[in-house]
Amino acid sequence: MELNERKLRILKAIINDYFETAEPVGSRTLSRHYDLGISPATIRNEMSDLEELGFIMQPHTSSGRVPSDKGYRFYVDMMLQLQQAEFTKLVYLDELKKSASRIEDLLRNIGEHLAKETHYTTIVSSPHYKKSKIKNIQLIEVEEHAVLAVIVTNGNAIKDYMINLDQSINQDLLNKISLVMNNKLQGLTINDINLDVIGDLKNAYSEGREVVSKVIDVVFKTIQEVDETDIYTYGTTNILQYPEFNDMTKASELIRTLEEKDILKDIVNTTIESNDGNVKIVIGGENELEGLKDCSLITTSYHINGEKVGAIGIIGPKRMDYDNTVQNLRCLIKSVDEMLNKL
Amino acid sequence: MELNERKLRILKAIINDYFETAEPVGSRTLSRHYDLGISPATIRNEMSDLEELGFIMQPHTSSGRVPSDKGYRFYVDMMLQLQQAEFTKLVYLDELKKSASRIEDLLRNIGEHLAKETHYTTIVSSPHYKKSKIKNIQLIEVEEHAVLAVIVTNGNAIKDYMINLDQSINQDLLNKISLVMNNKLQGLTINDINLDVIGDLKNAYSEGREVVSKVIDVVFKTIQEVDETDIYTYGTTNILQYPEFNDMTKASELIRTLEEKDILKDIVNTTIESNDGNVKIVIGGENELEGLKDCSLITTSYHINGEKVGAIGIIGPKRMDYDNTVQNLRCLIKSVDEMLNKL
């Protein structure tokens, strides 16, 4: 048995109706609401086939049909192929541009806007600092034995590291070290900093050689060790308005999952790696995470200098409006990438 | 009619039983579970009096009684008076101390621990930077016309401000300005920085006078303008486990309220101001915020150098365990203040 054109039309109609009502769809409803030109009985036969093919399922005998994960997957893949890249102007882009002097602020605004616009939940990861190019490093004396390293990278992402030292060191020397660091490191990424580069740095000093050497070692050790991805979620409550989460247990589990930033981090990291430069859609049970099995996740990554450095995702019910959301996200990411590269 | 000793015992018993069951308490239940030495009929008469006095209420005719806000208030006030300050050792304090090199980390850990320990929701405000003393200011050249000001204050709170300039300025000059700033400003708070201090700063320069003057102006203008309180919540889902929030509407409203950091900010600010150096308890409808009318909020402030700089709060159902929670919070804040002053 194959999925002919008529079955496809019925599948689309089911998905469409279920998107609107969140109720199982029956043959009579379909024949009334959609101009399919066939009787409910015929539709029933086709639905029976569609169920055997795994695209739809019945919550219980003698109820209407609901799209299965496989059904959504088929629909989404088809949609992604057909979708022409028409970049509608997003109304809130101008507003975003105003806030664009720091990447953190920009990302927060995007998260908030996107949640408001789509009525779904947004998830945004902070940029992967270690992959973006260093604009400036400055060491600051905080206490006798503590130094603060502030690193500004491309896109004006700012990250600071508190570093404990064995010996004391004054600000004057720190300034000198900072100066040399900037000369040598600007334009590199943190990942680029290897033993060669560090050796090179150390050689640039004559005075107070061994102290400087120690400082440089501990600074880079700290920087490399610190885990740096932050995850932010926006509009968590948005998703609670959908009837599929009326059940308190489900709602609670979902929110708990969204609170576990460590777990979300993994998901987002996977996105960045696997993502082929386009949006990625994970539907229901395809999700690794148990807590997200009733949701779909649409993610994409943003770039600085052509390098993927972070991700933006939208979490909604499985019957979410994939078409519009993907469009929306595509447009957005295009503008965001532009803005980021201007910073 | 007055609240005699027997009525008081009954009120306590009602509150206690309702704390455990979350169900309206009847006279028979009371006489069975508590050794009051009187019959249900007598209890009924007393309960009728208690209701007239406003300490308890009936959800509907012929149901048991539930404590009213006034009832809780009475109970709490009494408890606060009786409570002797016995500082039980909190098991997680040692763990906290390890993370105590930066105030932000410390506060996050406190929030997480407290939520886990109490099974309520925690709310923590970042320290009021402008009130805490400056340890270090450093200006960093980020772009041709952009400077980053990094301020480290007491307690190792780190705050950075991106500042746009009209003219360009090099790192060498910024270092010099930073040096002078540190000499003049260390030990002051941001609020202390007035026109006199700024004038004094400007006078310390001979070279490039007007550029430096402009930079200093715009730096302090930015710093003073930026709103700086951040609010963090932990264990949001904890509160959903209590039956009073089984209703989706209520749960949703509460979570939405907790997401509105701007609104929470106001509450916390009020706390810092009104708080008489002790814990403050706001019960149900006493709450300004509509979304918190079914909750109680226990707050206290933490201090640096004797100055209130931020707040820690716990949000639970109205029938929360005030006694233990208050104890817990009191012990905690004592240790936290100690740790903060060591930083």
Added chain:
DNA sequence: GATTAGCACTCCAAACGAGTGAGTGCTAAC
């Protein structure tokens, strides 16, 4: 006068059953 047993009454919540509606699968006719 305070306390208590007894009783009638109220109300909620759970259990039950009938009825309804939307749905299905199957079969026979078109």
Added chain:
DNA sequence: GTTAGCACTCACTCGTTTGGAGTGCTAATC
């Protein structure tokens, strides 16, 4: 291949019933 018709299923709704927990009131008791 399509469709009308029919028997059947299942979830939901709604009214009714029942039981339990509770109250208030009254009269008897201490």
